[in-house]
Amino acid sequence: MTAFEIGGASAADMELFRAWADDEGWNPGDSDRLAFAVADPRGFLMGRLEGEPVACVSAVRYGSGFGFIGFYIARPAVRGRGYGIQLWNAAMHRLDGRLVGLDGVVAQQDNYRKSGFRSAWNNVRHEGVPAVDGLSAAVESGGSGIEVIDARSLPFAELAAYDRRFFPEPRDSFLAAWTGLPGRTALAAVRDGRIEGLGVIRPCSAAARIGPLYAAGPAVAAALIGRLAATVPAAPGGGAGPVAVDVPDANPAALALMSGLGLVPTFEAARMYTGPAPEADLPALYGVTSLELG
Numbered sequence: 001m002t003a004f005e006i007g008g009a010s011a012a013d014m015e016l017f018r019a020w021a022d023d024e025g026w027n028p029g030d031s032d033r034l035a036f037a038v039a040d041p042r043g044f045l046m047g048r049l050e051g052e053p054v055a056c057v058s059a060v061r062y063g064s065g066f067g068f069i070g071f072y073i074a075r076p077a078v079r080g081r082g083y084g085i086q087l088w089n090a091a092m093h094r095l096d097g098r099l100v101g102l103d104g105v106v107a108q109q110d111n112y113r114k115s116g117f118r119s120a121w122n123n124v125r126h127e128g129v130p131a132v133d134g135l136s137a138a139v140e141s142g143g144s145g146i147e148v149i150d151a152r153s154l155p156f157a158e159l160a161a162y163d164r165r166f167f168p169e170p171r172d173s174f175l176a177a178w179t180g181l182p183g184r185t186a187l188a189a190v191r192d193g194r195i196e197g198l199g200v201i202r203p204c205s206a207a208a209r210i211g212p213l214y215a216a217g218p219a220v221a222a223a224l225i226g227r228l229a230a231t232v233p234a235a236p237g238g239g240a241g242p243v244a245v246d247v248p249d250a251n252p253a254a255l256a257l258m259s260g261l262g263l264v265p266t267f268e269a270a271r272m273y274t275g276p277a278p279e280a281d282l283p284a285l286y287g288v289t290s291l292e293l294g
Helices: 011-023 032-039 083-094 106-114 132-140 156-163 172-180 218-229 252-260
Strands: 004-008 044-049 052-062 066-074 099-105 118-128 147-150 185-191 194-202 208-215 243-248 264-273 285-287
Touching (some): 004 083, 011 032, 011 044, 011 052, 011 066, 032 172, 044 083, 052 083, 066 083, 106 264, 118 252, 147 218, 156 172, 156 194, 156 208, 185 218, 194 218, 208 218, 218 243, 218 252, 243 252, 243 264
Parallel strands (some): 066 099, 208 243
Antiparallel strands (some): 004 044, 052 066, 118 243, 118 264, 147 185, 185 194, 194 208, 208 285, 243 285
């Protein structure tokens, strides 16, 4: 009988998580794994066949009642042989008793429904070079009084409290790494001393990813996108580089803004939960943090 074993992922395995996700066309961030590891060091599982890594999944615990599944990948050569479902079962066992969320690609959504997940909304990736005219119009429509500053200059407790409006459990260690890793830019929109927006951009193998993107309205979101996009290195041959934002379709204003900026849909995943969707400030959620960890 062929030996298939499931165990915790090593640092070298985390490099494979990223490479395999890239092979799937998910465009993970270059340094995402460094933030993921501090979120829940035991939350990443690797399946090995005769000692060789062939499948992976993440099952990250947040607080006492929430968990998130991501990175569910079986390598093409071993698909259809039952290894993926064994890994899935191990991941779900690790999150037993919690509300569990995930972002399911279209091809897998029926399988997730069989495991008790139900769709809450779709995260639609919008990609491209933001149109300057669209940014200017959006900012002028209601961005007065907003100051965009380095988010890392703010007391971290304020950032963490703001993030809790959008996530069901505290995730301070992850958030500190996510906003502070080298090569990233984290910006906050502040009005009269209050945080009214937060955006983080990170380099990826393709378009630079913006996430999270929180904003009190389209003008604030546009101001953040403009400043974040300005940090992206020019594309080969000149011109600004592209950005990508995973936009919840539960926020129609966010979809309208992306269209107005000339960003086009390129990828879609359903946000799904095993129970009622946790409360979140959806009207201010313009881009989710990560499809892998929520």
